[in-house]
Amino acid sequence: MLVACSASATATLIPSTATPFPSTDTPSPTTPTRLKAFSSAEVTRVVDGDTIDAMVEGSVQRVRLIGISAPEAVPGRPVGCYGPEASAKARELLDGRTIDLQRDPTQDDKDIFGRLLRHVWMDGANVALTLIEEGYAEEHTYSDPYMGWEDFNEAEGRAKAEGLGLWSACSDEVPGISIPFDPLGSDRDCEDFDVWREAQDFYEAAGGPGEDRHRLDSDRDGIACEGLK
Incomplete structure (x- = not known):
């Protein structure tokens, strides 16, 4: 009876919500659970809706968010429809914030431009997924499906159906359609x-x-x- 009582009391202290820290379990390729291979970083600059600069282990690294493509809004390049809005949202979410960078075993460590390919987590949420859910970016798979790609595709489908963000503002100019x-x-x-x-x-x-x-x-x-x- 003492053991049972102690276990029950302990259980009431453990929250039912998922922990924001990386899981030690092997991740499913179709769910955005976190890996052991992650690192804390501080965002120093938001380049656009899908690219940031971050201080990682003492040096500034350019990071490309896995699973999304946001409209262009980089000086010197043609501005994509909804590009300024996507960049502004990314800055609102990330500028100056501390984040968790998660490496995905299904993807390369870096792209051909030398950018780190990472899932970006903040306050327990996948930032790329948030941008898709709110219509600021579209889902994008380069070659192999990444961790969580089913969730990303479902989120894009909902955003399209609801006409959120770029899916209504850009009409035929929406990336991936024209x-x-x-x-x-x-x-x-x-x-x-x-x-x-x-x-x-x-x-x-x-x-x-x-x-x-x-x-x-x-x-x-x-x-x-x-x-x-």
């Missing part, structure tokens, strides 16, 4: 596209990265026309 040429038509080169997003969407609609019929991905890394980025 393609300037027929992907199965005449051969196209990178010079045919005004911005990288158009080239990437065209490349994927034409079968990339599995099939690169227009030869837009010279190094076969899943990213078309890198010179436009």
Whole structure:
């Protein structure tokens, strides 16, 4: 009886909500549970809706959020529809904040531009998923599905259905919907596209990265026309 009473009393002190700290269990490839491979960092700059600079273990690193693509809003490049709003939301959430960076075993450590590929967590929430849920970014998978991709796709579906953010503001300009040429038509080169997003969407609609019929991905890394980025 003493043991049972002690166990019961202890149980009442343990909250029923999930802990915001990384799990020690092996993660499912379809759920955004945290890994042991994570590190605390401080955001020093929000570049745009899907890229940040953060102080990681004593040095500033550029970090690309896994699982999303936000409209462009970088000086010197064409501004995408809803790009300023997406960047402003990312700054509201992240600027100057302390975050957890989580490495995903299904993805490379860095992309071809040297940016860390990470899930970004803050206050127990996946920031990329939040941006998708509120219509500030679209889901994006480069090659292999990442941890949580099913949740990200479902969140995008809900945002589309509700017409949130870019899904109503941009109409046919929404990233991933507007393609300037027929992907199965005449051969196209990178010079045919005004911005990288158009080239990437065209490349994927034409079968990339599995099939690169227009030869837009010279190094076969899943990213078309890198010179436009």
